[in-house]
Amino acid sequence: METILGIDLGTTNSAVSMIRDGKAVVLEEDGQKILPSVVGLDGSGKLLVGFPASNQWTLAPDRTIRSVKRKMGSGETVRLGDQTYTPQEISAIILRTLKERAERLLGQEARKAVITVPAFFNEQQREATREAGELAGLEVVRIINEPTAASLTYNPNPEQLQRLLIYDLGGGTFDVSIVQTEQGVVEVLSSHGDTQLGGDDFDHLLMDFVCDKFREEHKLDLRAALTSRSRVLKAVEQAKCRLSFDAFTTLQEEFIAEQGGVPLHLNMELSRMDYEPLIEPLLNKTLVRVDEALSDAKLTAKQIDRVILVGGASRTPMVHRLLQEQLGQPIHSEVDPDLCVSMGAAIQGGLIAGVDLGPVLVDITPHTLGIQCLSERHGFPSHYHFAPIIERNTALPASRSEVFGTCFDDQEKVLINVFQGEHSDVRQNEAVGGIELEGLANAKRGHEILVRFDLDLDGILTVTATEKMTGLEKKLTIDNVMSRFRSEDREQAKQRLEAVFSGSDAAAAAERQPPTPEPDEDLSPEIKGPIDKARELLAQAERLLDDANQQDAEEMQELIDQLREAVNARAVDDIQDVSAKLDDLVFYLQDAL
Amino acid sequence: MLEPHLVLGVAPNADEATLRRRYLERVRENPPEQHPQRFAEIRAAYEQLRDPTERLKRQLFAVESSESLDDVIAELRLRVQGTRIPTTILFSLTGN
Numbered sequence: 001m002e003t004i005l006g007i008d009l010g011t012t013n014s015a016v017s018m019i020r021d022g023k024a025v026v027l028e029e030d031g032q033k034i035l036p037s038v039v040g041l042d043g044s045g046k047l048l049v050g051f052p053a054s055n056q057w058t059l060a061p062d063r064t065i066r067s068v069k070r071k072m073g074s075g076e077t078v079r080l081g082d083q084t085y086t087p088q089e090i091s092a093i094i095l096r097t098l099k100e101r102a103e104r105l106l107g108q109e110a111r112k113a114v115i116t117v118p119a120f121f122n123e124q125q126r127e128a129t130r131e132a133g134e135l136a137g138l139e140v141v142r143i144i145n146e147p148t149a150a151s152l153t154y155n156p157n158p159e160q161l162q163r164l165l166i167y168d169l170g171g172g173t174f175d176v177s178i179v180q181t182e183q184g185v186v187e188v189l190s191s192h193g194d195t196q197l198g199g200d201d202f203d204h205l206l207m208d209f210v211c212d213k214f215r216e217e218h219k220l221d222l223r224a225a226l227t228s229r230s231r232v233l234k235a236v237e238q239a240k241c242r243l244s245f246d247a248f249t250t251l252q253e254e255f256i257a258e259q260g261g262v263p264l265h266l267n268m269e270l271s272r273m274d275y276e277p278l279i280e281p282l283l284n285k286t287l288v289r290v291d292e293a294l295s296d297a298k299l300t301a302k303q304i305d306r307v308i309l310v311g312g313a314s315r316t317p318m319v320h321r322l323l324q325e326q327l328g329q330p331i332h333s334e335v336d337p338d339l340c341v342s343m344g345a346a347i348q349g350g351l352i353a354g355v356d357l358g359p360v361l362v363d364i365t366p367h368t369l370g371i372q373c374l375s376e377r378h379g380f381p382s383h384y385h386f387a388p389i390i391e392r393n394t395a396l397p398a399s400r401s402e403v404f405g406t407c408f409d410d411q412e413k414v415l416i417n418v419f420q421g422e423h424s425d426v427r428q429n430e431a432v433g434g435i436e437l438e439g440l441a442n443a444k445r446g447h448e449i450l451v452r453f454d455l456d457l458d459g460i461l462t463v464t465a466t467e468k469m470t471g472l473e474k475k476l477t478i479d480n481v482m483s484r485f486r487s488e489d490r491e492q493a494k495q496r497l498e499a500v501f502s503g504s505d506a507a508a509a510a511e512r513q514p515p516t517p518e519p520d521e522d523l524s525p526e527i528k529g530p531i532d533k534a535r536e537l538l539a540q541a542e543r544l545l546d547d548a549n550q551q552d553a554e555e556m557q558e559l560i561d562q563l564r565e566a567v568n569a570r571a572v573d574d575i576q577d578v579s580a581k582l583d584d585l586v587f588y589l590q591d592a593l
Numbered sequence: 594m595l596e597p598h599l600v601l602g603v604a605p606n607a608d609e610a611t612l613r614r615r616y617l618e619r620v621r622e623n624p625p626e627q628h629p630q631r632f633a634e635i636r637a638a639y640e641q642l643r644d645p646t647e648r649l650k651r652q653l654f655a656v657e658s659s660e661s662l663d664d665v666i667a668e669l670r671l672r673v674q675g676t677r678i679p680t681t682i683l684f685s686l687t688g689n
Contacts, residue, residue, distance in 0.1 A: 398633065
């Protein structure tokens, strides 16, 4: 039987598992089960993935990308060296690394995979994940929710009905799901979450705390320069993990900055007492979600039999304490919180392949899906009323239909706009896509249109609108509409990744990597002055790139490239000319941002 | 479409425990992964049968129902009693 890989594509760490002898095993290489979700280019333009990329981050933050999952489905892009990538492409590099790991260990090709996403990911984010898988050369047989995957690693055949609460706090996202297990059937009852809340946010809060304290003392902001900022961030991240075990820890970073020619060191003691108040508001937000999940499942805390922790950030002692207080019972984390998601994905892969592994899974959609329609809101007619069709927490696959009426006599067409969310005003929800049903028969208003939603196991939605009287029909599958790439773009992206990956493609590498400047020793002072200034300006401009809007960023990138070329050619006139232009733009942008 | 109790293969007046047991059996036979269509039907039937209002409507208007209205009301009363929230939980909800 063909192996289906189970892949946890995490914000901070990723992992790959497969079924071996009826059990899920995490695949490890060089003693490492985890692959940090970090992608970078080394000094010579060679691709780095995982630990090597993570290690170079503090030295070369401009050539290293972390936490790209938080940008999935947003339409934002990221810069790596001199090139711009979509979050899907960076995720594809991570997925491909895991795929190759599995193939080395299997000794054969691995084409299929189940990839996990936070339960609260919306349609766009799921679609972006699927796309990343395809770019990596994987057939994504299923996108599965992370807490659901985690629940599959626990015994599916308890002696009596068992209700689990799964609290999944990862690097970038938070989910809580309530799962009921009985006689081999694992049913998800409800899911809630926050796709922008995780351990990364804890790091940033701690970094701000440390930098503010440092500034009070030295009148210097460590966040201002990219390298010192990333060093502090890495240091606080490690300190955060130490604080899970110790009540106190020390931050020590030598030569972190310079002030008037004097080097400055960061040397600070941190305690849990400093840290916990910083993250408490965020943890309280997660507790609200826990309550919502319980109320959606129509359960009280007492009816939960086990609380299971998933995700690296769930190791925080404060999480245990708050949950224990809130739910009034001990907390479990028997299966490694970093690995159980990928193991669950492998189990799901086995279930799809038809291997009998025990559980049968019934999952739900965590978001309500519906359409925009005309209705009365607060006594006034509004065009923005949200009419739910598939309510949240509905078991998948699901098909539901509703009848809507036209607004005017002889209306020729209806526009069906699909939204996802819980608000009664569509403007507060997420737009998913839309179709127009044209050429309606002449009829009085209230002419009936049937709207049918089919949501499959992947959460992919098909919308069908039918004119009841004539049978006129139009269909739309959301995963086509939301696709970020048209097929030819996808082909191009695939080739580009291929080039990045093989590393042998010298042309692509050369394009990515600016030519190395020659040593400066033999330069005459007339040339050295402008060149030094130009380099300073270049560094300044690059720091602004991320925050600038697309048009400004493109303009700036062009000037940066020109200036680099001029510097390398030692063409003083050009250097001064381009520098002046770039200086103006930098000045303007600094003002604007 | 088939009557929901026929989809699950239970008697029209089956109690909740029987419904649940039969539903789990049918789901195990028809996992969503292998038989999405059949699973969806089973699930829809189960949801209809376990919804007390739906149940009541069906019993009141079921043509073949041999039950008298009194039986239906008696059952409903029992069900409402069963779903009442115990006072201990109410107290626990008010905190401390």
